Amino acid sequence: MSLSEFDLIRAYFADIGASRPDVLLGVGDDCALLRVPPGRDLAVSIDTLVCGSHFLPGDDPKTLGHKSLAVNLSDLAAMGAEPAWATLSLTLPEVDAEWLAAFSQGFSTLARRTGIALVGGDTTRGPLSISIQVQGFVEPGKAMRRSGARPGDLIYVSGHLGDAALALLAKRGVPVAPENLPGIMDRLHCPEPRLDLSARIRGIATACIDISDGLGADLGHICESSGVAALILAASLPLSPAVRDRIAATGDWGIALAGGDDYELCLTLPPERRAELESAIAGLAIGLTPIGTVEAGAGVRCMMPDGSVSPVTGRGYDHFR
Amino acid sequence: MSLSEFDLIRAYFADIGASRPDVLLGVGDDCALLRVPPGRDLAVSIDTLVCGSHFLPGDDPKTLGHKSLAVNLSDLAAMGAEPAWATLSLTLPEVDAEWLAAFSQGFSTLARRTGIALVGGDTTRGPLSISIQVQGFVEPGKAMRRSGARPGDLIYVSGHLGDAALALLAKRGVPVAPENLPGIMDRLHCPEPRLDLSARIRGIATACIDISDGLGADLGHICESSGVAALILAASLPLSPAVRDRIAATGDWGIALAGGDDYELCLTLPPERRAELESAIAGLAIGLTPIGTVEAGAGVRCMMPDGSVSPVTGRGYDHFR
Numbered sequence: 279m280s281l282s283e284f285d286l287i288r289a290y291f292a293d294i295g296a297s298r299p300d301v302l303l304g305v306g307d308d309c310a311l312l313r314v315p316p317g318r319d320l321a322v323s324i325d326t327l328v329c330g331s332h333f334l335p336g337d338d339p340k341t342l343g344h345k346s347l348a349v350n351l352s353d354l355a356a357m358g359a360e361p362a363w364a365t366l367s368l369t370l371p372e373v374d375a376e377w378l379a380a381f382s383q384g385f386s387t388l389a390r391r392t393g394i395a396l397v398g399g400d401t402t403r404g405p406l407s408i409s410i411q412v413q414g415f416v417e418p419g420k421a422m423r424r425s426g427a428r429p430g431d432l433i434y435v436s437g438h439l440g441d442a443a444l445a446l447l448a449k450r451g452v453p454v455a456p457e458n459l460p461g462i463m464d465r466l467h468c469p470e471p472r473l474d475l476s477a478r479i480r481g482i483a484t485a486c487i488d489i490s491d492g493l494g495a496d497l498g499h500i501c502e503s504s505g506v507a508a509l510i511l512a513a514s515l516p517l518s519p520a521v522r523d524r525i526a527a528t529g530d531w532g533i534a535l536a537g538g539d540d541y542e543l544c545l546t547l548p549p550e551r552r553a554e555l556e557s558a559i560a561g562l563a564i565g566l567t568p569i570g571t572v573e574a575g576a577g578v579r580c581m582m583p584d585g586s587v588s589p590v591t592g593r594g595y596d597h598f599r
Numbered sequence: 600m601s602l603s604e605f606d607l608i609r610a611y612f613a614d615i616g617a618s619r620p621d622v623l624l625g626v627g628d629d630c631a632l633l634r635v636p637p638g639r640d641l642a643v644s645i646d647t648l649v650c651g652s653h654f655l656p657g658d659d660p661k662t663l664g665h666k667s668l669a670v671n672l673s674d675l676a677a678m679g680a681e682p683a684w685a686t687l688s689l690t691l692p693e694v695d696a697e698w699l700a701a702f703s704q705g706f707s708t709l710a711r712r713t714g715i716a717l718v719g720g721d722t723t724r725g726p727l728s729i730s731i732q733v734q735g736f737v738e739p740g741k742a743m744r745r746s747g748a749r750p751g752d753l754i755y756v757s758g759h760l761g762d763a764a765l766a767l768l769a770k771r772g773v774p775v776a777p778e779n780l781p782g783i784m785d786r787l788h789c790p791e792p793r794l795d796l797s798a799r800i801r802g803i804a805t806a807c808i809d810i811s812d813g814l815g816a817d818l819g820h821i822c823e824s825s826g827v828a829a830l831i832l833a834a835s836l837p838l839s840p841a842v843r844d845r846i847a848a849t850g851d852w853g854i855a856l857a858g859g860d861d862y863e864l865c866l867t868l869p870p871e872r873r874a875e876l877e878s879a880i881a882g883l884a885i886g887l888t889p890i891g892t893v894e895a896g897a898g899v900r901c902m903m904p905d906g907s908v909s910p911v912t913g914r915g916y917d918h919f920r
Contacts, residue, residue, distance in 0.1 A: 309735075
């Protein structure tokens with residue numbers, strides 16, 4: 279393969295993602311030139327996926343292209359930001375045209391669907407790794423920070439929890455009913471950033487985070503930033519049949535409480551705004567389930583179905599543990 | 600070492616870089632929240648440094664912290680943008696407190712000096728790699744693109760060329776006079792982004808690029824984007840005594856014409872604006888040297904001291920060759 283780095287970038291990444299009039303100059307100069315709309319602030323997040331830590335060498339490059347952008351978009355969703363631009367830094371052990379074509383296709387399909395323009399990139403030789411930075415717009419004062427939860431607020435999560443963790447277990451040999459396998463594998467490899475939901479709840483939720491490291495860890499971040507505690511009810515957690523079966527068989531709630539990679543949203547809300555929330559999300563395919571309440575104090579606790587209350591101490595999927 | 604990822608990020612990266620009022624929310628939430636000043640566009644660039652390709656495992660972490668930010672700031676300088684914000688994604692094989700302290704110190708010293716706030720980050724376990732994205736402000740229409748060079752323009756470079764390439768040769772055993780070693784090593788490990796120069800020349804230069812891959816390669820990018828050719832004069836190239844000695848001894852102009860990592864600026868300018876340029880840069884420590892002219896056609900050629908003219912075909916330091 280004699281493609282040079284420059285040709286490579288041009289061939290696969292010059293024309294992917296959405297076209298946007300606020301991109302004055304895209305890929306191909308020293309910098310991209312971008313214009314933020316008047317009256318909007320910028321929300322910015324960066325995430326890196328490393329082969330061996332976040333995915334395996336044989337993983338499908340198309341779903342990897344999707345997932346590496348999706349986990350970044352999930353951060354915009356958690357903030358209540360509208361997606362706009364992304365930059366991509368790709369470190370590759372070799373130039374593999376088939377891999378690049380599939381990766382860029384997975385990336386581009388999600389980028390176009392969510393209105394993301396790819397505005398810059400960098401390609402280097404080295405151990406496989408993908409760094410993406412996304413930027414989005416928020417109305418001043420409307421971003422959903424982690425710090426806004428107050429005692430008395432209700433706690434909600436979107437979708438259902440634990441599927442991605444169960445999929446990881448299944449990949450390690452834990453038996454899962456065959457009819458449940460495709461669903462949970464899809465949840466692990468193709469997470470869907472909750473952008474539509476995010477657009478409906480901003481201005482209503484008091485705090486929000488996306489669940490990447492597990493409910494306990496991420497709700498714990500809200501508690502820490504807000505200076506509050508949380509009590510969740512295990513019996514209220516929204517679970518897929520696959521996860522419900524697994525918990526029934528093992529009695530282990532860990533996949534739902536501490537399993538990462540679900541990329542659902544966890545948010546808080548004063549109880550008096552509950553009706554407003556319900557009408558805001560009417561008609562959305564993805565639901566919100568109340569799972570507990572915010573209290574004075576610190577830390578996350580869970581009331582188990584037998585009535586016992588335990589601290590959820592797990593920090594979830596922590597790359598340095 | 601039992602620091603978790605979260606504590607680690609907090610300990611070393613929560614309080615580095617400049618403080619800026621346009622950072623509404625910095626490190627520690629799902630996104631940073633940033634405010635672009637009215638009447639300014641955004642310039643964005645991302646660059647990754649990979650251990651083994653761009654630096655070696657034993658390299659000093661403090662200078663690495665400097666260099667990884669400097670090469671990104673050099674892209675802002677090439678565009679004529681005023682530095683504002685950076686995000687940092689760090690992939691580390693292990694948690695090494697001493698390494699992290701030194702790296703963050705090198706990063707922070709340069710960030711504070713250039714007005715860069717660190718607004719977000721991500722830390723992952725894996726092969727050592729550093730991705731940085733920088734953002735800066737430009738007045739609409741004032742950015743120095745690669746595409747503005749026109750036949751008849753003069754070509755200038757800042758500082759002098761080839762020191763970093765000679766330093767790389769010296770590390771591989773090529774003899775260099777001892778009195779010249781510290782200077783060229785400093786140029787390789789601690790490049791200085793030409794931000795002051797950039798601020799003086801924006802609005803005057805017709806095109807600009809930073810020399811990261813070598814003069815031939817990077818001037819070639821200007822030629823390609825602008826649809827022009829370039830003729831440079833070897834005898835006009837600004838050289839340090841160390842590089843001059845090396846070329847005199849070997850007759851090989853490659854380190855000056857194709858050596859990368861200098862991070863000087865290369866720019867073009869209509870001859871009638873020469874006096875304006877000279878008065879704009881008066882008093883700056885770093886100089887600009889005219890090295891050739893823009894012509895109709897394509898490609899970069901160099902007239903050697905013997906009068907012969909050769910195409911500068913080298914694409915410089917290309918990670919996939």
